[in-house]
């Protein structure tokens with residue numbers, strides 16, 4: 001029987017041909033998000049009203065959207081962060097949910113390491129300076145032998161650890177749900193508590209999911225435990241960091257700098273105070289935006305949806 005599906009993520013369509021090979025074997029009526037943007041809740045309610053399945057990016061799939069989608073049987077996440085999907089309601093209604101596990105691990109880890117360098121050598125400022133006619137040779141710091149503190153030791157956290165090891169950094173990690181001691185020993189990673197990470201790390205990097213437990217895990221109290229010379233890097237989710245507290249910490253020299261790929265509101269408001277700070281740098285949620293990762297996300301999210309629907 002024919003199934004109607006909705007595909008929302010903009011970058012899905014760049015590698016659309018990879019999914020067509022999979023879709024062509026099934027009887028599908030495909031609706032596409034042609035706005036080129038993340039959809040609003042109202043748009044999701046309208047577009048999901050009669051679909052059997054959805055491949056969803058960062059668009060809201062909250063309780064109201066899910067309950068209003070009367071035919072919905074499957075949600076395939078284009079990516080790995082499930083925070084935009086109300087998993088409890090999906091479970092209650094028997095709607096299957098699957099993420100494209102591991103598809104963007106390498107890309108997010110590479111961006112994270114890139115942000116370490118961007119911060120430690122003030123690369124964004126250097127580019128702007130020279131283009132604006134200033135020859136200001138800022139003294140940076142080396143990354144080798146510095147301590148990286150990884151909060152969330154899942155797929156991306158472990159990949160960052162591997163890359164940090166290649167840079168000869170000392171590696172610490174905090175993850176209350178990770179207990180493969182053999183692996184951490186083999187990787188030369190010290191598993192510890194969050195306080196030791198905050199107190200000792202030169203780079204604190206976030207790789208944990210957003211949920212009730214982790215919302216604003218970085219706040220004025222946790223920031224105050226970090227070294228004045230330390231950098232915070234967030235390529236996970238904006239809401240993990242209290243942005244007002246981060247602004248105060250950066251402005252008052254509580255920490256040296258921060259980089260974010262993600263924001264609690266995307267795109268951030270032009271008035272967002274963080275954007276006015278020289279020691280704050282950012283990228284527009286491009287962690288998974290590489291040719292390789294998007295192709296993997298397209299293939300796996302398409303396969304996952306088909307598996308759940310047929």
Ligand SMILES: NC(=O)c1ccc[n+]([C@@H]2O[C@H](COP(=O)([O-])OP(=O)(O)OC[C@H]3O[C@@H](n4cnc5c(N)ncnc54)[C@H](O)[C@@H]3O)[C@@H](O)[C@H]2O)c1
Nearest residue numbers: 080081152153154155156175177207208209235236287288
């Ligand atoms: N910037 C991007 O484009 C981008 C791309 C992919 C993923 N992400 C974000 O990165 C997150 C991590 O992705 P992943 O593939 O590594 O996921 P993962 O599930 O493999 O790893 C997450 C890890 O966090 C740990 N964790 C859970 N609660 C924790 C807590 N309170 N404290 C410390 N650790 C905790 C889990 O035990 C798990 O090991 C995703 O949830 C997503 O939000 C962002």
Ligand SMILES: O=C(O)CC[C@@H](O)C(=O)O
Nearest residue numbers: 057058078079080081288
């Ligand atoms: O949908 C995207 O563009 C990024 C998805 C990414 O944040 C993820 O959670 O894997």
